[in-house]
Ligand SMILES: Nc1nc2c(ncn2[C@@H]2O[C@H](COP(=O)(O)OP(=O)(O)OP(=O)(O)O)[C@@H](O)[C@H]2O)c(=O)[nH]1
């Protein structure tokens with residue numbers, strides 16, 4: 001039995017749809033961006049080319065990172081509702097390069113953002129990179145651009161603060177909020193240092209009424225850890241705040257601080273410089289991704305790869321000469 005499927009929208013239908021804020025077309029366009037099929041890719045790029053506007057720097061891109069269970073999704077729900085209350089449209093993306101999370105918990109995220117996902121001014125994309133290892137950055141960055149083209153002024157990107165994901169997110173957002181938990185002081189000495197370095201602000205979350213004292217201690221710990229780090233942006237003193245995403249405590253102060261950051265950084269030029277730097281990085285990340293793909297799928301490379309690998313592993317060829325031979329096969333030298 002053949003089914004009649006609706007024809008795929010054309011590029012100009014996509015572009016018009018995005019410009020008028022059509023969520024269904026935005027979702028479809030993001031699916032194209034995430035697809036690795038060449039025809040989808042070229043369609044996605046044609047859409048992006050028509051959508052990108054130099055004026056998009058009026059948007060605010062916020063990365064929210066922290067250990068699993070720190071309350072990122074819950075905070076995004078509460079913060080997102082505060083933002084839409086103030087008349088702005090908000091898009092939420094989740095990146096998960098480790099792919100350690102099951103689909104179930106990604107869906108769980110959406111239910112954690114129940115009120116926000118029902119709001120007409122909010123758009124939630126549970127995962128921008130599910131099942132896709134590596135190359136996360138270009139796709140998420142492209143997804144951000146699509147959301148902005150569809151009129152979302154604030155983009156919230158959730159990422160688990162383990163491994164490389166926070167470094168990836170640092171290359172595509174304007175502001176990074178790190179969530180820590182009351183009583184997590186010891187962590188600050190060790191693995192969190194890398195994350196602390198890229199944070200523009202730290203929130204001790206779950207600072208609910210009953211846990212205020214412990215939260216105050218963690219706040220002081222985080223403040224002293226921050227004092228030891230070099231400044232991230234000139235003119236910005238990184239603050240530590242107390243929040244309770246569940247009880248909506250400290251969230252409007254958090255939003256005011258982000259707005260203050262945005263105003264300060266726009267005025268001193270850091271905002272624009274950072275955005276330009278991120279575009280440069282995106283340009284070369286795409287080139288490198290593409291080169292890598294071309295390299296491994298090149299017939300001449302595929303033809304000798306196995307034998308070169310064996311020679312290197314048996315010690316009859318050095319890895320350096322082996323690599324050179326593969327590269328020569330790629331560029332067509334005999
Ligand atoms: N008491 C309290 N619980 C909170 C608060 N914020 C989040 N939680 C709870 O903490 C648990 C984890 O919250 P999530 O928002 O899913 O945390 P997450 O950081 O997004 O977790 P992952 O996405 O799995 O990394 C849930 O049971 C929340 O209800 C808070 O401010 N206070």
Ligand SMILES: [Mg+2]
Nearest residue numbers: 072073109158
């Ligand atoms: Mg979450």
